[in-house]
Amino acid sequence: MLFINTHFLKRRPRREYLNDKYTPRKSNFFIWFKRIIIILLLITLGLLLMLLGNLAYGDTRTSEFQNIEFNKLSQGSMLIKTNTSGIYQQVPLLHTDVDMHISGMIVRSNIKQQFKNISDNWIEAEYVFPLPENAAVDHMQIRIGGRIIEGRIKEKLDAKRAYEKAKRDGRKAALVEQQRPNLFTNTVANIAPGESIIVEIEYQQVLHYEQGNFSLRFPMAITPRYIPDNIQQQSTLHTSNHTSENSTEETISFSLTGWGHNTNQIQDATQITPPLQSAPNKINPVSINIKLNAGFPLEKLFSRYHNIIKQQTNDIITISLANGVTPSDRDFELVWTPQINHTPKAAVFSEKINTDYFQMLMLAPPIDGAHNGQPLARDINYIIDTSGSMHGISMHQAKQSLLMALDRLRLHDKFNIIQFNSITDQLFSHSQIASFENILIAKQYINRLKAEGGTEMAPALKLALNNPTDTYYVHQVIFLTDGSVGNESALFDIIHKNLGNSRLFTIGIGSAPNSYFMRKAAQFGRGSFTYISDVNEVNNKMTSLFSKLESPLMTDIKLHFDQNIVTEIWPERLPDLYNGEPVILAIKSDKPLQEVTLTGTRALSPWRAKLNLKTENTSKGIGIFWARKKIAALMDSIQGGANKEQVRANIIDVALTHHLVSKYTSLVAVDKIPSRPVDSRLDKTRMPVNLPHGQSTYKTFGRLPQTATSAKLNLLFGFSLMMLGLALAVLLRQPVPTQNTSNQS
Amino acid sequence: MNLKNKKPYIVIFLFIPGCWFIGQGLYTESKAIVAQLLLEHAWNIAKAGGTRNKPWPWADTWPIARLTVPRLNIDLIVLAGDSGRTLAFGPGHNFASSTPGKKGNSLISAHRDTHFKFLQYLQPGDNIFIETAQSENTLYKVTSSKVVDMDNARFIDDQSSAYVHLVTCYPFDSIIPGGSQRLIVSARAQSVI
Numbered sequence: 001m002l003f004i005n006t007h008f009l010k011r012r013p014r015r016e017y018l019n020d021k022y023t024p025r026k027s028n029f030f031i032w033f034k035r036i037i038i039i040l041l042l043i044t045l046g047l048l049l050m051l052l053g054n055l056a057y058g059d060t061r062t063s064e065f066q067n068i069e070f071n072k073l074s075q076g077s078m079l080i081k082t083n084t085s086g087i088y089q090q091v092p093l094l095h096t097d098v099d100m101h102i103s104g105m106i107v108r109s110n111i112k113q114q115f116k117n118i119s120d121n122w123i124e125a126e127y128v129f130p131l132p133e134n135a136a137v138d139h140m141q142i143r144i145g146g147r148i149i150e151g152r153i154k155e156k157l158d159a160k161r162a163y164e165k166a167k168r169d170g171r172k173a174a175l176v177e178q179q180r181p182n183l184f185t186n187t188v189a190n191i192a193p194g195e196s197i198i199v200e201i202e203y204q205q206v207l208h209y210e211q212g213n214f215s216l217r218f219p220m221a222i223t224p225r226y227i228p229d230n231i232q233q234q235s236t237l238h239t240s241n242h243t244s245e246n247s248t249e250e251t252i253s254f255s256l257t258g259w260g261h262n263t264n265q266i267q268d269a270t271q272i273t274p275p276l277q278s279a280p281n282k283i284n285p286v287s288i289n290i291k292l293n294a295g296f297p298l299e300k301l302f303s304r305y306h307n308i309i310k311q312q313t314n315d316i317i318t319i320s321l322a323n324g325v326t327p328s329d330r331d332f333e334l335v336w337t338p339q340i341n342h343t344p345k346a347a348v349f350s351e352k353i354n355t356d357y358f359q360m361l362m363l364a365p366p367i368d369g370a371h372n373g374q375p376l377a378r379d380i381n382y383i384i385d386t387s388g389s390m391h392g393i394s395m396h397q398a399k400q401s402l403l404m405a406l407d408r409l410r411l412h413d414k415f416n417i418i419q420f421n422s423i424t425d426q427l428f429s430h431s432q433i434a435s436f437e438n439i440l441i442a443k444q445y446i447n448r449l450k451a452e453g454g455t456e457m458a459p460a461l462k463l464a465l466n467n468p469t470d471t472y473y474v475h476q477v478i479f480l481t482d483g484s485v486g487n488e489s490a491l492f493d494i495i496h497k498n499l500g501n502s503r504l505f506t507i508g509i510g511s512a513p514n515s516y517f518m519r520k521a522a523q524f525g526r527g528s529f530t531y532i533s534d535v536n537e538v539n540n541k542m543t544s545l546f547s548k549l550e551s552p553l554m555t556d557i558k559l560h561f562d563q564n565i566v567t568e569i570w571p572e573r574l575p576d577l578y579n580g581e582p583v584i585l586a587i588k589s590d591k592p593l594q595e596v597t598l599t600g601t602r603a604l605s606p607w608r609a610k611l612n613l614k615t616e617n618t619s620k621g622i623g624i625f626w627a628r629k630k631i632a633a634l635m636d637s638i639q640g641g642a643n644k645e646q647v648r649a650n651i652i653d654v655a656l657t658h659h660l661v662s663k664y665t666s667l668v669a670v671d672k673i674p675s676r677p678v679d680s681r682l683d684k685t686r687m688p689v690n691l692p693h694g695q696s697t698y699k700t701f702g703r704l705p706q707t708a709t710s711a712k713l714n715l716l717f718g719f720s721l722m723m724l725g726l727a728l729a730v731l732l733r734q735p736v737p738t739q740n741t742s743n744q745s
Numbered sequence: 746m747n748l749k750n751k752k753p754y755i756v757i758f759l760f761i762p763g764c765w766f767i768g769q770g771l772y773t774e775s776k777a778i779v780a781q782l783l784l785e786h787a788w789n790i791a792k793a794g795g796t797r798n799k800p801w802p803w804a805d806t807w808p809i810a811r812l813t814v815p816r817l818n819i820d821l822i823v824l825a826g827d828s829g830r831t832l833a834f835g836p837g838h839n840f841a842s843s844t845p846g847k848k849g850n851s852l853i854s855a856h857r858d859t860h861f862k863f864l865q866y867l868q869p870g871d872n873i874f875i876e877t878a879q880s881e882n883t884l885y886k887v888t889s890s891k892v893v894d895m896d897n898a899r900f901i902d903d904q905s906s907a908y909v910h911l912v913t914c915y916p917f918d919s920i921i922p923g924g925s926q927r928l929i930v931s932a933r934a935q936s937v938i
Binding site: 387388391455482483517705706707708709710711712713714715716717718719720721722724725726728729 | 755756757758759760762763764765766767768769770771773774777805827828829830832833837839840854855856857858859861912913914919920921922924927
């Protein structure tokens with residue numbers, strides 16, 4: 001304390017110093033000291049207050065948000081608002097019966113949707129329901145009491161007009177439209193108070209057959225519209241006025257979280273967002289009855305998610321739900337496996353419609369065990385993305401994946417590593433054998449990789465796809481990236497043009513990779529897409545990818561037949577097959593095909609199968625199967641750049657011929673006799689659906705990014721430091737003039 | 746040794762870091778503003794050519810959309826990707842989410858203290874316009890705002906409509922960055938086929 005004191009006086013003249021008294025200086029010092037302490041305390045206090053204030057403010061903001069939202073919403077469940085304010089009515093009850101007949105590869109399903117109007121008004125009910133994505137909906141009828149009104153296929157707009165007209169006239173009508181290949185709507189007009197109406201919809205689908213297992217999936221859960229989080233809250237409802245061209249109607253939509261604020265005008269029937277009903281009150285019960293005529297003795301038969309009862313009479317197994325009915329909140333899946341020596345290798349089904357012959361051909365190439373024959377010799381080019389966006393955990397994952405991939409190589413394999421950011425670099429000038437030394441060099445190379453720079457993907461892709469390789473080797477390109485590119489279509493083009501005999505496998509890295517790009521890239525590259533979101537998944541995911549890569553692919557699959565017969569075959573280009581996948585073909589011809597030959601190549605050895613198509617038994621639904629395949633192929637061709645209008649015309653043509661619902665055609669059934677008096681009001685009801693079981697349908701995007709900068713903190717901290725410096729500067733100078741004046745006086 | 750002697754050093758010792766921190770703060774804030782001006786140019790080229798265009802040669806991102814909120818006078822260029830690097834320059838679009846204007850859930854994030862400061866003033870029913878290089882202006886209406894934990898944000902995967910979710914840190918006036926709360930303002934497109 002003493003020396004602190006003395007230094008204040010240092011600059012002052014010695015004689016003043018001698019005249020000075022000690023005590024006032026001491027008290028002065030204490031005053032300054034106190035001031036500094038007080039200022040420091042004040043600054044600290046201010047900082048604390050600001051922080052506390054923020055937190056408190058933040059908290060009130062949260063509750064304000066909730067209040068605003070909740071005030072605007074009213075609680076409710078299964079009520080709908082009518083045109084008369086304050087009067088609510090109940091939505092109709094819905095019960096669905098599903099009957100399925102499985103014969104050969106074809107499933108014929110009949111869905112009976114029974115709408116019961118329990119309100120006091122005439123209603124129009126709109127129900128959104130899912131179907132398998134390869135479903136061919138070809139039949140619909142309305143049952144009112146004993147009467148049946150048959151549905152007809154029409155172009156979408158014509159069907160809609162016919163329906164709207166009937167609705168206005170007070171006649172009963174039903175309209176089945178396809179919103180997406182796996183999502184349909186059924187709208188039923190003029191259901192009288194207390195009345196029950198059954199709409200029967202029939203569709204056909206093809207069984208899924210892979211690795212010797214047959215499976216059938218009946219979707220019952222609808223992927224609902226967006227709701228952020230928190231699904232346990234009660235459903236709430238409110239209404240919005242919806243103005244259509246000729247009348248003002250009331251539409252309704254439910255929101256589950258209590259956050260939804262519905263301001264939308266439903267202008268477009270394709271924007272389908274059915275109201276949701278949350279647990280525990282599950283609605284829309286479904287009963288399922290299946291008659292299975294497998295055609296061979298079964299090893300096992302089971303349902304994946306529901307308990308079932310099985311009964312066998314002769315060749316037919318009858319399957320029904322153990323509980324009788326189930327709420328429609330989760331898909332039903334039935335799986336069966338033939339006894340080992342009855343596994344079908346091929347199947348042919350035929351149908352003749354007018355002058356056309358339709359055939360369905362299924363052929364499973366022999367499964368190539370990992371042990372028989374020569375193991376696949378591969379030339380693998382690994383591409384690793386080392387651009388700036390891979391920085392951090394993504395890079396770590398990518399390195400781990402790559403190191404693991406190197407360990408899976410065998411001596412007869414060849415490999416090379418390409419890295420790219422703004423520039424492209426490759427480890428070896430051309431692929432090297434996977435010797436111990438080479439792998440060691442590669443590992444050192446990988447460990448040195450750093451993520452920085454831009455994402456110039458094109459040169460790396462070109463390089464990898466064009467790296468020359470011996471035909472003895474299978475050329476595979478494994479591409480590790482987060483896909484942070486915007487020039488997707490240009491890259492697809494590169495893949496398409498440079499692919500040759502190579503196969504491109506994409507591995508998505510990081511918490512939020514561009515999976516659209518990688519999935520499509522793998523599709524164009526005729527490979528597959530693997531997504532690794534976590535370092536812990538590297539081992540599992542890479543192992544399963546490698547077992548796929550190591551078993552040879554059946555390629556160049558072609559169908560050969562008598563060229564004098566005019567045919568139309570879908571799909572036009574046969575895809576490559578992994579182990580256990582069958583070829584499935586839809587053939588239309590002007591004369592019955594007697595004999596066809598399928599050829600392919602696996603592990604450089606040709607594969608050839610001759611099939612005798614002469615069959616006595618004709619099956620129903622093969623024409624529809626062919627038409628559905630054609631529609632799917634045509635829809636895909638739009639992605640490939642085909643003329644939209646042309647495709648639309650072709651689809652309408654085939655859909656109308658085969659009586660199929662498609663994107664451009666709908667089924668409509670219209671009663672001839674009016675039932676609703678024109679002066680009675682008609683209320684529109686959108687049928688609520690259940691939330692899907694579990695949460696698997698919720699999309700997550702991983703961790704949300706950090707979205708606050710430290711700017712404010714920096715500013716505040718910097719400002720505090722400067723203030724402190726300033727305060728010190730001022731305070732330390734202050735005593736000098738006061739001392740001087742006191743001394744001079 | 747005495748304090749009087751050291752005074753200039755002490756003051757400098759406090760002033761220099763003080764300036765540095767203030768500089769950092771101002772740099773962050775001005776980068777956010779200046780970048781948007783540079784992006785404006787890149788966006789105009791992208792819009793004219795319809796291709797990816799880097800705003801500056803070493804950039805790891807490029808403009809993909811323009812986001813406007815007429816009521817609040819907001820006009821922002823949205824960038825590709827939402828890494829920390831990108832968010833310093835402007836709002837970033839999450840690659841895993843669907844393209845703005847297209848069906849599905851589209852996620853756009855930005856800093857709460859710069860570009861997305863306005864999220865706190867958005868009300869249900871507000872109009873948000875998003876224009877991409879490939880598409881015309883799409884009108885979205887705000888449907889909800891919600892505070893969630895950053896690890897617990899789930900979106901219902903509905904591919905029948907287009908949604909955009911604007912994400913920023915929460916609470917807005919917190920000084921310390923790196924909290925785990927996020928505000929999600931969701932809006933639904935009014936005119937997507």
